[in-house]
Amino acid sequence: xxxxxxxxxxxxxxxxxxxxxxxxxxxxxxxxxxxxxxxxxxxxxxxxxxxxxxxxxxxxxxxxxxxxxxxxxxxxxxxxxxxxxxxxxxxxxxxxxxxxxxxxxxxxxxxxxxxxxxxxxxxxxxxxxxxxxxxxxxxxxxxxxxxxxxxxxxxxxxxxxxxxxxxxxxxxxxxxxxxxxxxxxxxxxxxxxxxxxxxxxxxxxxxxxxxxxxxxxxxxxxxxxxxxxxxxxxxxxxxxxxxxxxxxxxxxxxxxxxxxxxxxxxxxxxxxxxxxxxxxxxxxxxxxxxxxxxxxxxxxxxxxxxxxxxxxxxxxxxxxxxxxxxxxxxxxxxxxxxxxxxxxxxxxxxxxxxxxxxxxxxxxxxxxxxxxxxxxxxxxxxxxxxxxxxxxxxxxxxxxxxxxxxxxxxxxxxxxxxxxxxxxxxxxxxxxxxxxxxxxxxxxxxxxxxxxxxxxxxxxxxxxxxxxxxxxxxxxxxxxxxxxxxxxxxxxxxxxxxxxxxxxxxxxxxxxxxxxxxxxxxxxxxxxxxxxxxxxxxxxxxxxxxxxxxxxxxxxxxxxxxxxxxxxxxxxxxxxxxxxxxxxxxxxxxxxxxxxxxxxxxxxxxxxxxxxxxxxxxxxxxxxxxxxxxxxxxxxxxxxxxxxxxxxxxxxxxxxxxxxxxxxxxxxxxxxxxxxxxxxxxxxxxxxxxxxxx
Numbered sequence: 001x002x003x004x005x006x007x008x009x010x011x012x013x014x015x016x017x018x019x020x021x022x023x024x025x026x027x028x029x030x031x032x033x034x035x036x037x038x039x040x041x042x043x044x045x046x047x048x049x050x051x052x053x054x055x056x057x058x059x060x061x062x063x064x065x066x067x068x069x070x071x072x073x074x075x076x077x078x079x080x081x082x083x084x085x086x087x088x089x090x091x092x093x094x095x096x097x098x099x100x101x102x103x104x105x106x107x108x109x110x111x112x113x114x115x116x117x118x119x120x121x122x123x124x125x126x127x128x129x130x131x132x133x134x135x136x137x138x139x140x141x142x143x144x145x146x147x148x149x150x151x152x153x154x155x156x157x158x159x160x161x162x163x164x165x166x167x168x169x170x171x172x173x174x175x176x177x178x179x180x181x182x183x184x185x186x187x188x189x190x191x192x193x194x195x196x197x198x199x200x201x202x203x204x205x206x207x208x209x210x211x212x213x214x215x216x217x218x219x220x221x222x223x224x225x226x227x228x229x230x231x232x233x234x235x236x237x238x239x240x241x242x243x244x245x246x247x248x249x250x251x252x253x254x255x256x257x258x259x260x261x262x263x264x265x266x267x268x269x270x271x272x273x274x275x276x277x278x279x280x281x282x283x284x285x286x287x288x289x290x291x292x293x294x295x296x297x298x299x300x301x302x303x304x305x306x307x308x309x310x311x312x313x314x315x316x317x318x319x320x321x322x323x324x325x326x327x328x329x330x331x332x333x334x335x336x337x338x339x340x341x342x343x344x345x346x347x348x349x350x351x352x353x354x355x356x357x358x359x360x361x362x363x364x365x366x367x368x369x370x371x372x373x374x375x376x377x378x379x380x381x382x383x384x385x386x387x388x389x390x391x392x393x394x395x396x397x398x399x400x401x402x403x404x405x406x407x408x409x410x411x412x413x414x415x416x417x418x419x420x421x422x423x424x425x426x427x428x429x430x431x432x433x434x435x436x437x438x439x440x441x442x443x444x445x446x447x448x449x450x451x452x453x454x455x456x457x458x459x460x461x462x463x464x465x466x467x468x469x470x471x472x473x474x475x476x477x478x479x480x481x482x483x484x485x486x487x488x489x490x491x492x493x494x495x496x497x498x499x500x501x502x503x504x505x506x507x508x509x510x511x512x513x514x515x516x517x518x519x520x521x522x523x524x525x526x527x528x529x530x531x532x533x534x535x536x537x538x539x540x541x542x543x544x545x546x547x548x549x550x551x552x553x554x555x556x557x558x559x560x561x562x563x564x565x566x567x568x569x570x571x572x573x574x575x576x577x578x579x580x581x582x583x584x585x586x587x588x589x590x591x592x593x594x595x596x597x598x599x600x601x602x603x604x605x606x607x608x609x610x611x612x613x614x615x616x617x618x619x620x621x622x623x624x625x626x627x628x629x630x631x632x633x634x635x636x637x638x639x640x641x642x643x644x645x646x647x648x649x650x651x652x653x654x655x656x657x658x659x660x661x662x663x664x665x666x667x668x669x670x671x672x673x674x675x676x677x678x679x680x681x682x683x684x685x686x687x688x689x690x691x692x693x694x
Contacts, residue, residue: 021061027132033160034138036131042069043129047138049073049163055304057156057165059140061126066188067142067154073163073233073304082233082304083193086186088154089267090122090169090298092147093278095287097179103485106522108247108478108510110286112179113278120147121266122169122298124154135651136160136629149175152295159629159680161654166680168299179287180514181246182298185237185258185273186228193228196259196272197309201551205310208259210270216260218275220253223323224556225316226272227309228259234305234312239274240681241320242556242591243519246288246512250281251545251557274300286511294515301681318656319627323555324367325592326625331562334370334578334587335363337415337425337477337506337542339377343395359548360403360410366554369568370578372411372427373400374544382416383437390433390451397431404571411575415477419460420496422479422487425506425542427582428472430574438462445469460496467501473579476505478544479526488526492533503583504530504537507686508544508559517631518678519591524686531672531689532638538607538688540582541589555592562595563587585688593683595625599675599690601667606674606688615694618667620675622687625658628679635665637673637692644670650677667692 023038034047041062049055056072056079066087072079095117098110123146130141137160143153152171159165169184190212197207198221207229219226225238239256254277261270279285290296305312317323325333340359345351363371375396381388396412403410417423418436433451438444438458444465448454455466467474474496476488488505491497505526509519518524523539530537541559548554564586569575581587585607588596599622604610612618620635630650637644646665653659667673672691678684 021126021129023061024128024130027130028138029133032133032138033136034133034158043131043140045131045138045140045158047158048160049304050161052077055158055163055165057158059129059142061129063126067124067126068186071235071304073306075306080232080306082235083228083230085188085192087188087269088167089185089187089271089273091119091183091264091266092122092150092171092298093117093119093181094149095179097177097289099177103481105289105291106481106511108286108482109284110179111284112287113280113285117278118148119264119266122147122171135649136654137651145169145171147171149173157680159655163304164301164655166299166301168297170295170297172293172295173290174292176292178290178292180290180296181276181278181287183258183264183273183275184298184300185263185271187263187267187269187271189269191270193230193272195229195309197227197229197313198225198257199223199313201253205313207309212270214260214270216258216263218255219257219259220255220551221257223313223317223320224256224274224553225313226257226259227313228272229309233307234309236303236305236312236316237273238301238316240299240301241593241683242509243512243514243682244274245553245556246276246280246286247508247510248281248285248557249283249545250547251552251554252281252547253551253553254280256553289511289513291513294513296514298514320555320593321367321627324365325560326595327367328562328595328597330564330566332369332565332568333367334372334561334563335368335543335558336372336413336540336561337374337544338371338548339374339415339546340548341375341377341379341546343375343392343399344379347395347399348392356403358550360408362548362550362554364408366558368560369407370409370411370563372413374413374415374425376414382414382418382435384435386435386454389435390448390454393433394451401571406568406570409568409571409575409578411578417483419457419463420474421491422484423477423482424474425477426467426472426474427579428470429576429579430470432470432472434466460494464496464499464501468499471576471579473501473503473583475503475540477542478508478510479505480522481510498535500536500583504539506542507539507589508542517682518676518684519682524676527674528636528638528643531674532640532643534640534671536689536691538582538585539589540587559589559591561587561589588685588687590685591683593627593681594630594677594679594685596675596677596685596687597623597625599687601673601690601692604690606690609691609693611693612667615668615670615692616666618665620663620665620673621661622675623658623660624677626653626679627656628681628683629653629655630657631678631680633661633675633677635663635673635675637667637670639669640671
């Protein structure tokens with residue numbers, strides 16, 4: 001009889017209605033500040049969102065129906081229902097990575113959408129659920145998620161201290177040579193929003209009344225954010241501000257948000273969310289790397305609000321300092337590597353533009369103090385004839401002189417790509433006239449009646465002599481990728497590279513990989529190699545962009561260097577302090593959200609040598625400031641052969657903080673040390689190197 005009842009029970013559970021999902025709460029800390037409750041098919045999670053207020057999400061663990069039954073936030077001890085009946089949805093586009101023609105996973109010159117690819121709606125089955133605590137975070141995992149050749153689970157992370165949470169499809173493939181992009185959002189069978197709001201590219205607040213029959217549309221917005229508003233409050237949806245954007249040569253705003261019905265004809269229902277343009281800027285479009293067995297985080301952020309959409313959007317903007325670079329006492333912000341080609345396309349093309357050039361206004365609006373150009377990128381006459389080359393340089397210097405003032409410094413620069421190998425940039429400390437060609441009878445330097453001192457450079461030795469004579473710098477652009485595949489490795493033993501006039505290299509997040517908790521691993525690995533080679537080199541961040549306009553999505557594709565400069569040099573006095581700070585390592589680099597105002601080892605800072613009487617107990621101190629909750633910092637060191645990492649977990653941090661850390665570190669037998677710090681959205685900062693001696 002018992003066996004008959006058992007068979008009937010299993011039959012009902014297996015075929016009629018799946019059994020209730022068991023929630024694994026073994027890793028949940030009841031003292032974390034969050035609470036959880038299970039009632040039937042409902043899982044309720046409450047987390048502190050600041051002061052005495054709480055956020056609440058009720059998950060529907062029944063086989064059918066949207067996952068998010070209710071999103072609520074308390075006000076004065078009473079909960080307001082912001083939205084109900086929402087389902088997280090993901091569209092995964094899968095293509096083929098070219099791993100053979102160039103440099104494997106570090107490739108940029110790939111055109112993934114020009115090859116066969118497919119887009120799939122990710123399917124969810126609620127087979128299991130788990131709730132865990134990690135410091136000031138509560139994580140709910142629900143699975144299973146599936147798409148062709150991909151599988152994984154959904155993770156919802158609540159960040160204590162703010163109404164911020166992250167929704168991620170964490171998925172893995174075993175297929176090699178895979179490249180991906182994804183779109184995502186929250187969808188309901190019928191619209192739950194009364195209106196959708198956003199900031200237009202001119203920064204004005206816009207909104208649209210929601211209609212049940214509205215067809216999905218893609219929208220170009222500022223701050224990468226859409227806000228859905230209801231009578232109970234608002235919900236903002238936005239991506240990680242830098243990690244979500246795979247590298248391109250342009251920062252075009254490609255309508256990275258969407259709202260409406262039947263998105264991509266794949267997702268039924270009314271939703272709003274984030275998206276990628278599969279074809280990018282129609283040049284080289286590499287998408288994201290998805291190596292086998294890596295956990296790719298297809299994710300987006302949400303911020304709950306108690307009131308209307310406008311104030312909530314203002315709260316979202318605080319996470320990126322309103323898409324500007326925060327001022328830091330004792331530092332000046334510098335961005336590098338822009339092929340705007342204003343000289344050739346406007347000034348020498350006879351086009352008239354009155355007032356400050358548009359691209360300069362854009363730079364200044366971003367909070368940049370110093371911008372280093374990369375003009376004449378295959379558009380001018382670097383090898384002459386002399387008259388033409390010197391005319392072009394003179395126009396460049398005049399442009400920079402006119403655009404500079406006591407608050408902004410525009411620096412002339414080029415990406416010469418001659419003599420040395422690969423691609424590289426230069427920066428002199430003042431206007432320098434030089435021609436990238438030298439016949440046997442032409443002297444290295446001579447005085448021109450109109451332009452004064454003029455150099456002719458014919459080879460790598462002349463180039464080094466010029467850098468030394470004018471106290472300039474050169475460095476490898478986009479090392480080990482793009483046009484610098486194999487560099488600087490191939491010229492590491494050359495006299496010009498060994499010289500202190502060859503600064504090092506530049507950092508940019510190429511390639512992109514959503515399984516990485518940091519950006520730009522390729523270049524950071526090179527910085528460690530340079531240190532282990534025994535060379536005192538530095539690495540600035542670079543943008544490497546062509547078009548600069550107010551409509552562009554500039555912030556997502558930018559990064560910045562914070563140079564230790566008490567004042568901004570005047571253009572007419574030269575900018576030797578800028579060159580010295582770069583060469584001596586007196587700066588840190590950042591995506592903007594994480595700042596490292598100080599980093600010392602036994603009292604010595606970057607570019608200096610610290611003495612370690614007891615290297616097993618070195619005193620590492622650093623200050624951090626951040627907007628998104630921090631994830632971790634790493635004290636990275638090397639002994640000339642290996643690289644060592646001491647991870648500092650920062651999962652107890654909340655949004656918008658600052659803290660001084662003193663970390664004991666064992667640096668025995670190490671020759672150098674540096675610091676990285678990364679937040680939960682893979683925004684981060686890294687310092688230059690401190691050298692070590694016994």
